[in-house]
Amino acid sequence: MSSLCDLFLSVTHSLQYFYTATSGISSFPEFVAVGVVDDLVISQYNSYTQKCVPRQPWMKQHLDQEYWDSETKLGRGAEEVFKKVIQILKRRFNQTEGQHVLQAKNGCEWDDESDVTSGYEQYGYDGEDFISLDLTNMRWEPLRRETAVTSLKWNRLKSILNARKQYFNHVCLDWLKKYVLYGNRSHGWKVSPEVFLFQKASSSTVVCHATGFYPDGVKVSWRRDEWHIQEGVKMGETLPNGDGTFQKRAEITVSPEERKRSQYTCEVEHRGGQTLITLTEEDGNIVCLTQMPPSDPDPDAPSDPDPDAPSGTTETSAGHSSPLTPHGNPNTGDGQDTATGA
The missing domain is CATH 2.60.40.10 (Immunoglobulins)
Known part of the structure; x- marks a missing residue:
């Protein structure tokens, strides 16, 4: 059984992705995607540069160019779809002009002591939540009357729901653990206060x-x-x-x-x-x-290169995986973009 101190010192790590699409705001990019691990920005994509770039030295060190090329491709796909979605939402809310913002966020958490995990995904428009994913029942829940149509259409796409379940139960957590490992190594595994x-x-x-x-x-x-x-x-x-x-x-x-x-x-x-x-x-x-000086550094802290460092050709990245992106939302083949809920 873990002691009270062990429980207190357990760390809950998180991997989150934030997406923002705008309309009518000339001073801000039309699309931005940001990856965050433990409140630390690790990657960023925006419509100005149309490139996904590392924001931490250890991300650049541990992940090769193929990874960043893959993230850039996913970012461009997400940008295209988010721009379409914000136009559809404007029509749905009877808006013809003005400034509007579509936001999305998803992520997973992992307790490195108990190994308990969790995840979430939700979307907001003009500062109000409008749809979220219930991971327990694997259903999209509308948070506004206008998005009931979207939730109904997304809930019919069982293959997409299964893909979201796979992402939160495995893909997101696997990448979170890798990112934590890379970050730990760059900090000497652990740094005393x-x-x-x-x-x-x-x-x-x-x-x-x-x-x-x-x-x-x-x-x-x-x-x-x-x-x-x-x-x-x-x-x-x-x-x-x-x-x-x-x-x-x-x-x-x-x-x-x-x-x-x-x-x-x-x-x-x-x-x-x-x-x-x-x-x-x-x-x-x-x-x-x-x-009193802190105890000696952990003698078992690994320092060797990671033999399983991900490559863009063998694994998909954890980022940009949402129903609004090609990675998480393949076309149904009926000519409609399922991301829009239209």
């Missing part, structure tokens, strides 16, 4: 700030002497840094008198090791910090 204490000016609030760690699973807590403090701790969210690492903070309010009576310690637990920093002060001001 740097931990700092500082006092907010003219207050009794003390902040424990952990930053620069990877992956994002971390536990930050405060202790009074040997007892963990449960109440009065203001816990911040885990936030991404610009370099692919993460940060998190926990605040407590402790008067100078309380600091003299008891010892306060911030404890940070991460896969890269455990760090303890004790509040040390002089004349009521924080003047130095006592830090």
Whole structure:
């Protein structure tokens, strides 16, 4: 059985793709597709360049040109279909002019400890959701009256629904695990947090700030002497840094008198090791910090090249797979574009 700490430090990884098509907005591309892993942008395509490009060095390092050529081809196909769909939606909503935006997002999540997985897919138009995929029952659910026709037509396409099920249960997760592996290797498999204490000016609030760690699973807590403090701790969210690492903070309010009576310690637990920093002060001001160095790096972290690095000729990418794209929505053969729901 996993300990409470093990459960807390498990990491839920995510792979998401965001699509945006616009009409009547001259200052923005007519189509943009962005791939994101763990809140980090990994790839991007837009109608200006009509090329899919890596946004992380490790994506460029681990994936060959055939992969990016394949992603570019899928991006162009998605661009063509999304442009058609937004025109159909304008007619359906009786809109002849103005600025309009069609958005889509899909993705999958994976808990690397429990191996629990999940997925989602949904679409929005002009800021409102209009259709989503119920993965439990494998049915498209209309979220607006005007899209009931679309859901009915998409639900008749059983082969497409089976393809979506295959994508979320296998393809998306397989690529997510590969991307996480590539990113982990570029960061040395895991990066320990740097931990700092500082006092907010003219207050009794003390902040424990952990930053620069990877992956994002971390536990930050405060202790009074040997007892963990449960109440009065203001816990911040885990936030991404610009370099692919993460940060998190926990605040407590402790008067100078309380600091003299008891010892306060911030404890940070991460896969890269455990760090303890004790509040040390002089004349009521924080003047130095006592830090336990993190544990040694994982000796089992793999450093050899991945023998299964995907190639655009042997595997399809995880991106651009949606009913609005050729990859996820082959023509039915009846002359209609099934993506449109028309």
